Amino acid sequence: MKVGKKILICGAGIAGPACAYWLHKYGYAVVVVERAQTLRDGGQNVDIKGAGQQVIKMMGLVDEIESKDTLEQGQKYLDAAGNLIATFPKGAIGTLTSDFEILRGDFARVLFEATNADCEYRFGRFVTDLEDTGACMSVTFDDGSVEDFELVICAEGTNSATRARILAQEIRFRYLGASMSFFKIPRRPEDGNWAYSVNGVGGTFITLRPGNETETTVLTTFLRKKLDIEGDNVAARRRLLLQALKGRGTIADRITAQLDTVYDFYFGPMSQVKASTWSKGRFVLVGDAAHSPTPFTGTGTALGLVGAYVLAGEIGRCETHTEAFGAYEKLVRPYIEVSQNQLSPRLIRILHAKTWFGISLTRLTQRTFASTVVQKLFRPSPAKREKQVAEDFVFPSYDGGRTMR
Template identity: 40%
Template sequence: MAQTALISGIGVAGPTAAYWLAHNGWKVTVIERADSLRLGGQNIDITDAARDVVSKMGIMDDIKDRHTGEKGLQFVDTDNTAKASFPVEKKGSLTREIEILRGDLVDILVNATPKSVEYRFGVSIDTLEEKDNGVEVTFDDGTTGTFDIVIAADGMNSSTRTLILGEEGHEDYLGCWSSYFTVPRLERDNDWWRWYTSPTGVIAFLRPDNQGTMRASVNFLSDENDPPRMSLADKKAELRKRLDGAGWEAERLSDALEDVDDIFLGPLHQIKSKTWSRGRCVLAGDAAHCPTPYTGMGTTLALIGSYILANELAAHTNHEDAFKAYEEKFRAFAEKSQKLPPGVPDLAYAQSRFKVSLINAGASIAASSAVQGFASLFGGGSKVDEDEFDLPDYEKAKAA
């Protein structure tokens, strides 16, 4: 009889693990707390061995077809005057060769999974109980089920991780909040990623997409690292408070929130769980090793890690050996990808006009550097070298 898996979370990690498990003959159910696919978010990068993962899944051309067309990154002043430009073709630009909207990637991954995968929306896990023959699960809609393994792929704030590991799922708060939402495109918008530093301690972005809208992000420092769950109205109120008096396109963003129906907003935590599994339950993607957007590695790690986890499960007769091999092969790379230079992200924020001018002047110098580009500005970005990770080739191993 086929092995069964329950995966919590239809983001990047969930459908990737589902694809590879189903490809290896497993019966997979994937659940999502939201009522439909969450297609929000900005451009994300697919780098390193994650390029090989999507190629093996046969979706590289679909991904390239949905490129956002972003020209690069510009630091802008209150009136949108560019203070520094990092075009995509320049080494060290934050806009990479393979850039796609997070929502487009999620859509492609879900469509790529075999038809045997069952997707359920508007449901999440209430309780998990491990028995000899599997994990008994109760869902918050009153239904139940028993699965051979359970994968928590429900993101940075994974509640399934808490059910599995309790308080052991260690988190490092970065001292700041981020948000992502979509707003209408105006005539004055262009195809650059515009980065605005406000003297009120806010950093705001506007980025083009391939759908005729703009992707907005509002970021700010805060001591609050564990807010109660926020409703859509709470999120709008928090963002409007932060945008008040921030200058640039702040008033436009504040007004546009009126019609926004999905907002990602909250404190940024790096997830550093000492173990990624307990019994028959295991973590994947941000739930296991969220590096935060400050590294640009979240999606890359979710793709590689889920590929390894699913293929190790298929390659072993018992889950303990599979989970051990998953950590042995992937933990060191995931941990290295989380490394941030001292002072990041605080260095990027300003509380005065003087600091804003220093940041923009620094950006201008970094932009004129022939080699280092953006990376020399805050010392940010990924600390791993391109092609550093040696992706296991499971098909070749099977054929041998």
């Protein structure tokens, strides 16, 4: 597409600023609107896995990200009383800990700072109407102003409102049969730099992870047949979480005792975003708005980075937006689907064993996988791991040099 054109990105989370970075590099004028008044630097640990690592390398952000690494050494499974079941150090097969571990908010800030000087950020702003005139997108904002853009890229996350204006019929949520809650609690010296996971009777799965110097992050997931949340208020959600934590052991008791002082409480359904198409006319989705795999997979950030890189690259490479959006979806969708399809309601039920028998089987599996024999047999060497990362997704090389008409 012709350089210099003005492109609107809605959402200053992860995929939005990453896309802004590449579009600016290819010569476009980028405006990013964010509904929140300031950068949303909340969230827990995000793993930059596989192909996402290639993108941060291409962006030259590795040192910056490493300086903010949570230093997680690996994952330990504990029983309800806090006794060790199995240990999966960083690099082991089956570990939660990836090569790059960063708090979502820190990562959002790194991306914002890498783009703020070159792209125009408008906080506290959102789209209230948009129309594809054929020649451009005519966008109305919440302050009543109207502005024309060549394209609109929607990076508003799972529950995007702007997406609903253009692609309502094309979006479906795939509920996986569980609720999730995450937030931070005060760190204790004994937390160290490990992630601790506990399978509780009744299907409650809890993980504590190193956050920052003063905080430990908590992710609790538990089986729940219904998608709806009884009562739409925070108090009702907290009550549901408290029920799930009741009688689930020492870590659950610690969380319960802290819940009243939590400031960043999140509770929601474990649902994936499934879109039958990622674009319509001059409007296109990127990141969680297109394909959230759920935070439980830990892959949303990496997938958002991959999509942002390819979308911007194809906009720079192709003659028209139709060609660019088609090429972007054709390249990225198969990769996303593999990741999304790794989770199913059945797998979620298995990972959230309800009975003592189920939990005993889970622990046996954890011990077996963590054993030296299994790790020796299946753990890839550092060279092989590097190769796996390089081959995770084969990126087209974009120089952004060719302009679109």
